[in-house]
Amino acid sequence: MPEVDRVAANRAAIAARRARADLKQRLRSGEVSPLRVLEQSLVPGTPAATLRITDFLLSFPAIGATKLVRLLETLDISDKKRLGGLGKLQRERLEGFVRDRLGAVPQGERPPLTVLAGPTAVGKGTVAAYIRDHYPEVRLSVSATTRPPRPGEVEGQHYFFVDDEGFDRMLAADELLEWATVHNKYRYGTPRGPVLAAGEANELMLLEIDLQGARQVRASMPEARLVFLAPPSWDELVNRLVGRGTEDEEERTRRLETAKVELASAEEFDEIIVNDEVPRAALRLVELMRG
Numbered sequence: 001m002p003e004v005d006r007v008a009a010n011r012a013a014i015a016a017r018r019a020r021a022d023l024k025q026r027l028r029s030g031e032v033s034p035l036r037v038l039e040q041s042l043v044p045g046t047p048a049a050t051l052r053i054t055d056f057l058l059s060f061p062a063i064g065a066t067k068l069v070r071l072l073e074t075l076d077i078s079d080k081k082r083l084g085g086l087g088k089l090q091r092e093r094l095e096g097f098v099r100d101r102l103g104a105v106p107q108g109e110r111p112p113l114t115v116l117a118g119p120t121a122v123g124k125g126t127v128a129a130y131i132r133d134h135y136p137e138v139r140l141s142v143s144a145t146t147r148p149p150r151p152g153e154v155e156g157q158h159y160f161f162v163d164d165e166g167f168d169r170m171l172a173a174d175e176l177l178e179w180a181t182v183h184n185k186y187r188y189g190t191p192r193g194p195v196l197a198a199g200e201a202n203e204l205m206l207l208e209i210d211l212q213g214a215r216q217v218r219a220s221m222p223e224a225r226l227v228f229l230a231p232p233s234w235d236e237l238v239n240r241l242v243g244r245g246t247e248d249e250e251e252r253t254r255r256l257e258t259a260k261v262e263l264a265s266a267e268e269f270d271e272i273i274v275n276d277e278v279p280r281a282a283l284r285l286v287e288l289m290r291g
């Protein structure tokens with residue numbers, strides 16, 4: 001290729017990359033609607049048409065790397081695709097997904113933040129994980145904690161694992177919406193940024209935290225909805241704690257002491273859901289969140 005053509009081609013490629021980056025930014029900030037981008041992507045050569053499906057989906061605030069993989073599988077779209085190269089059926093599925101998400105929360109109405117609390121081993125984590133896997137419209141807050149990871153726990157997915165100095169730094173920088181020392185042992189806190197971002201984006205946001213944290217959220221965000229997850233019985237709660245097998249006898253005793261106090265506080269909450277079966281409890285919670 002003659003030098004002059006190569007220079008022109010380079011310039012065009014740089015300009016196209018810039019236009020795509022600009023579009024990604026506007027998608028993320030909500031300045032441009034994803035439906036509009038899908039529509040524009042039908043025109044070959046536009047920034048929308050050359051936008052990668054991965055970048056498009058990652059612009060939704062609640063979609064991260066893990067959800068992205070699942071979502072692409074559900075939509076049956078390769079991660080190599082660009083919007084302009086989607087087949088008819090792929091485009092229809094993608095558009096359906098976008099419409100569902102936009103329809104889940106009416107624009108202009110800010111859904112209240114939902115806090116799920118309850119005694120140890122009642123199943124908060126299990127119900128939250130079920131919601132993460134089955135209700136992609138719900139965004140889950142990832143807490144920071146000074147507790148060491150349990151086997152299988154993933155940094156950034158289950159918790160942000162930090163040492164005491166790291167936690168102190170987050171506190172000093174006012175990065176936590178609430179925090180507490182739970183079961184008199186480790187500190188746990190909710191990063192403020194993602195909660196605010198979810199509010200801005202009209203996203204359903206769930207915090208799975210302890211009673212002290214729930215009270216702090218109520219104080220700072222009175223519009224938050226507090227949901228108490230209750231066990232079917234005390235014996236079942238003890239069975240779940242023992243059955244989980246992640247705490248030694250001393251830690252179990254400590255947690256059950258806290259649990260008695262927490263059970264007595266159920267009336268402070270806006271709603272009580274009994275976790276008899278996980279899918280049922282999860283559905284009830286999501287229905288509450290959807291209003």
Ligand SMILES: Nc1ncnc2c1ncn2[C@@H]1O[C@H](COP(=O)(O)OP(=O)(O)OP(=O)(O)O)[C@@H](O)[C@H]1O
Binds near residue numbers: 118125278
């Ligand atoms: N509905 C249910 N029926 C039977 N077992 C359940 C149910 N929900 C959760 N479990 C089991 O109970 C145990 C405790 O659940 P989980 O760890 O989710 O509790 P948690 O409330 O998050 O506890 P913690 O506050 O201590 O972190 C787990 O072994 C889980 O599999």
Ligand SMILES: Nc1nc2c(ncn2[C@@H]2O[C@H](COP(=O)(O)O)[C@@H](O)[C@H]2O)c(=O)[nH]1
Binds near residue numbers: 179210214
């Ligand atoms: N106040 C907060 N409590 C939190 C937060 N993240 C989790 N938790 C609660 O801690 C206990 C113990 O959790 P585990 O994972 O060590 O078993 C449990 O009750 C959680 O709900 C938080 O950010 N703030």
